[in-house]
Amino acid sequence: MFRNSTLPIAVRAALHVRDRGSATVTEIAQTLELSRTSVENAMGTLSDIGLIADAPVTSGRGAGRPARRFSFEGRSGFVVGVDIGVASVRVVIADLAGHVVRHESFNGVALSRDAADKLAVVIDDIRSTLTASAIPTSRVRAVGVSLPGIVDDAGRVTTSVVIPEWSGVDIGAQLSAAFDCPVSVDNGVRLAAVAEHHLGVAQLVDDMVYLSVGNRIAMGLILGGRARRGIHNAAGDIGRLAFPGLVTETGQLTWHSGASGEEVFSRARAGDAAAAEELAGFIDQLARGIATLVLTVDPAMVVIGGGLSAAHEQFLDPLRRALSTHIDLPFAVPLVGARLGAEAASHGALVFAFRRHAAEIYRLDDVPVPPITPLPADNAAVAETH
Structure with a gap:
């Protein structure tokens, strides 16, 4: 470089x-x-x-x-990454050298009354994190935002089944006005894929499929080292089509032997036959859908993120075996667990902001994204739940 x-x-x-x-x-x-x-x-x-x-x-x-x-002079300015969800809002701040200086987690926007109230909560969370870091708003050079939904290239939410109140809202413009700096907005799973490619398990490959398996199934796609948006910004919205029988109309995963995927995994570990049978069927159907994606894109790696990836080898090992039965070709595509976990999307938003707004961040054109250095996971200052 x-x-x-x-x-x-x-x-x-x-x-x-x-x-x-x-x-x-x-x-x-x-x-x-x-x-x-x-x-x-x-x-x-x-x-x-x-x-x-x-x-x-x-x-x-x-x-x-x-x-x-x-x-x-890394501390001459700062960039903020925000991951907005109904269960949590995560805010990460990095200096101009890419060193993360603070990372906090707040309650999500689920209980907020309407679109404006949800946005106000996010703005308060960002300001609170800046205040705790002794960083004035005037030193924020750019903000990157991750949220659930289809987002156009200008930062307007086209549609969101998770936060429907924001459908049609230009979240980027609203946050730009609040912080007087450029703001970039994109889909959360896509930005999680960006993070895993830039600082996670997929740093050495330029073609990857990132699959988030949690309450829903969604995909982020990296091709040629860049996140694929698609002409309608909908690349990756494949849950209902690629995994029929596993999800509802809103992409929500359905379970029968437990209230959630985590409970089904727990019951299967404890020897519950019904849970073990449901889990085996789920893994086989998931592998079939992944095989379709693999043979369509031919990636160098498949990365599994989302809440269920926390089950680690109880999930990933049988998924690898099932995937091999659905791909009858003389090669195997590595299937690995995501490294960044729940922090992926916020860090991906950070990378996205550095990439989109390099000229505003550095006052200089053509500066590449810095290596992002997260705070240590065991550092007590990494995240504070409010």
Whole structure:
């Protein structure tokens, strides 16, 4: 990336200090195979827009003044990712280097009265997270939003069976007005796929199917390293068609031997014959639908996310075996559990914002998305439930 000659010199220099750490002009020039004059001019541009600053200088062994070092000013601005759902709202904040500085979880919008009230709850959650992080709203450069539903390229919700009050509402414009910055909005499962591709289990492949199996079944598709939206922004809305008999008209999974999928898995583990039979049938039908998707797209990997992926090998091992019986070809497509779990969509929204609004975030065109560094899962400050 650093030696990519198609990028402007200022961008290449910015990436060097953003992703590798502080450096001198000479070090940057040698790494990028550029002249010192070109790098010095680029560093002047980056200093003018506030992306770099002088780094602390360590004393060298030789005589004379140590060379001037530059560091990336990651805390000069922040990007917010939000995952909106009926059960929870998750807010994640990262600095300009992609380091997550705070991640909080709030109650969802299920109990809010109407469309405006639901939006107000989300705005309050974002503001609360910023306040807890001592970050003023003026330092937010962009916001990415994940929500359940079909969303057009401009951020308007075309339809949502999960939050029907938002159907036809331009959520992106509403949030942009509230925070005075660009806002990008997309489907939550699609953004979960983006996260798994950018910082999860699928970082090394550019063609993948992400299947969320929880209360519903939905798909996110990455082709050629990019999320596939489709001409009508409906790519991935396949639950009712690819998995007939498993879901209702709204895409909701139906269970008979328990109130939820988690309960059916629990009963099957305890030896309940009816639950074990239902689970086996469910896995076989799910595998048949996945086989259809695999033979249509021919991905390098299938990633299983959503609530039921937490059952791990009780779910994934039999699903792999069932899938192999439905694909009679001389190869096997890896089927793996998602790495990011419930945090995938919020981090995908973060990646989406960095990608969509790079010019506004960095005050510089063509800057690639940074490596996103999540907070440690066992860190007490990662998430606070309110």
